Amino acid sequence: MKASNMTTSQSKSLSKLIYPFSVAIIGASANKKKIGYEIYKNIKKFKGHIYLVNSKGGNIGGNKIYSSIISIKDEIDLAIIAIPATYVIDVIEECGKKGVKAAVIITAGFSETGNESTEQELLAVAKQYGVRIVGPNSVGIANNDITMNGTFIMDSKKGHISFISQSGALGAAIVYKTIYENIGFSKFISLGNMVDINFCDMVEYLATDNDTKSIALYIEGIKNGKRFIKIAKRCSLKKPIIALKSGKSNSGSRAAASHTGSMAGDDDIYEAAFRQAGILRADTIDDLIDWANVFSLNKTTGNRVAILTNAGGPGILAADECEKQGLIVAKLSKETSEKLKKILPPYASTNNPIDTIAQAGYEEYIKSLKILQEDTMIDAILAVVVVPNFTNIGMTVHARALVDGWDKEKTLITCFMSGEIATASMRYMAANDIPCYPSPERAAKALGALWSYSRWYNEHKNKDTDIPNRN
């Protein structure tokens, strides 16, 4: 795939940013109270070349610290900068002279504290030398595809969501939440003040990234809205984009304006523009991640759903939410219903939702899946499992059956309820790229998002010949 509309040199700089072979940590420190220590600690696992830089020199754990980036002989792809604000411009100039094409500036104290002029000066220097900048005021960037955590926050789990956040703290909070929920990221990019690299650049770059299945955005305000929507519309055809745009309300919009310096803008305009561009608009943090995660299936879907559950109540809640999402809880054919009756326990319900009752085990789930997968009147299977407490030693037979019995053709979304005792099953789903949720409503909502994207995709897939269609 080619990175349409991006010049080759732009695309190359972003490659060096996201897939560097060599990284310099400028401001690396052995002092555990410094951010430069946190970044050093996190980047250590990176398999590329790591260079530590600090004007004080010395070493950390036997690793040499260079006194400046200039004194490094080898080529440096990416500089991650965590030094006091007053030195940042000089260091960017040094990076430019050294031929570094990409830098992440962690340092704060620029436009977000009213220091607009220094930030513009920084940009001018960066442009002069052709250095692309993430930040300032970023918590860093991470690429789990190459085991690079260039942030001062904890490692996220490896997966296929690429997450771009305008707020560093919220970005961190979301990463920590996904660790807890066993959801994985490919890239995490904290954009900070966006003096240079912004949503447009990153969405365009990630649209052609092989390790990314969906792109999640946390947005407070976008400066060049028209350009963003134009790019997003093209990129949505390759990678589904899910956005949480805050500042919907009056007070929230005022706060966003003061927090990021950019106008949050009229929410109706965002709403319409997002719809036009095929961007799924999340209402909450949970939606943002839940919906991004549904694309781990890497496919579009139809809307005729079969709900397969081992407990009546959760099945009903799933059906309620499916209909609310515009999905059809399909009436099962007589044939399918009778096939199910033959293999399920006597008091199971073979209408839809299909309630296998608690007694059904591995074999019943394998067979049920097979019957539902053979039914051409069903597009998607939503499996809702209440994990019984007797299973608290590991994952349930249902989890094993869903992985073993899935044909990978039919859409399969799962829900494993029961807090901690569901964890092993949820992890197993994640390891097999099957979207999994802790409640039937969240599972049904995510399936709704997948269906909503699928409709948009089918309407638009043949209209734009600029880029290859999504497989």
Added chain:
Amino acid sequence: MKASNMTTSQSKSLSKLIYPFSVAIIGASANKKKIGYEIYKNIKKFKGHIYLVNSKGGNIGGNKIYSSIISIKDEIDLAIIAIPATYVIDVIEECGKKGVKAAVIITAGFSETGNESTEQELLAVAKQYGVRIVGPNSVGIANNDITMNGTFIMDSKKGHISFISQSGALGAAIVYKTIYENIGFSKFISLGNMVDINFCDMVEYLATDNDTKSIALYIEGIKNGKRFIKIAKRCSLKKPIIALKSGKSNSGSRAAASHTGSMAGDDDIYEAAFRQAGILRADTIDDLIDWANVFSLNKTTGNRVAILTNAGGPGILAADECEKQGLIVAKLSKETSEKLKKILPPYASTNNPIDTIAQAGYEEYIKSLKILQEDTMIDAILAVVVVPNFTNIGMTVHARALVDGWDKEKTLITCFMSGEIATASMRYMAANDIPCYPSPERAAKALGALWSYSRWYNEHKNKDTDIPNRN
């Protein structure tokens, strides 16, 4: 408080059900594969008298097993029955003869499997002897106020929500979820087939229970709707009632009818009736528990909210959700704003949301709370904290400050974001009866529910003189 409309003998039977001094486990078993073993294992911690009964006799771990309840000399308040369906009626008759006034029937295989006539026969026998019945097909009942887990599911955490579920499996899944989320229950009652004791009985009983602060209901269908609404309307004045009623959709409603045997009924009728009775209608499992938990504050609230946060993004999301819920993100007075400016770091935002920025610590939070609590134009404080990863050894200074600085007068709702590293802080909030949520949206929604209840309460508190007002 008197249990209005309930006869004294009814109320007494329910006391024996929920606050028994002596419990007989009929079907107790040393066989770890039996439900009778799970119940024995769970009830062991109960400080009242426990009697084990099984027609086979013998003992479990040195504890005598009586061959029948008749052979026990002491008085038995409550019988929990987990024996094959064919013997249940005989055992209820024995319970009646023995003078037992309450029984929980775990055994399944009655109306839920089409065996309607046996269930009616069972009811007739119970009525003849004045034995009140929970079930059949119940997972049991628990009362954490007296450390009694009379179910075959895990111990829930101790707290002040009383939860009544028509679905056993969903009830269990919700209990497990609350263990994970550090939310506590006073009572958990799995109603099963509701041959005798139903939502009306339990709501009426719990409305006068001192250990209960709110009542959460999972409902699939109610048989005597008018009576329920009449009772709920009175009881809502004493204890807020939150209900998740499934079967909203066409397919869900059909499934509910088949699952519980009762018609789910026209959803609009439920919606209107709930509103009339002051019942907060939850849309999801998360809502049900989140909203029930907001009443751990044990107070009503006004709608003028101050949002206090250490991170801009989450503050904006909280503001957005507050306005969506009909709450007012109050414009701060010049005085309050200036007081905050004096004590917060230079780049903090002293508009509402108040963004203390990450640097603010214990002292700044104590002082901010004090300033906001003194402002008579603010009814509620919503504190939204992103837990920094450096704190992963325990709870944050923010958590300590919120507990130490809270005057217990102003409404205080909290959110601690960041997955597992927020757990210690969340537990500390729960231990201090301060509602706490993992996302700003869920926190704001819960505050919205509290405000919605408060409006209803204020409108109705003087209209019904039948019962004392809520304190």
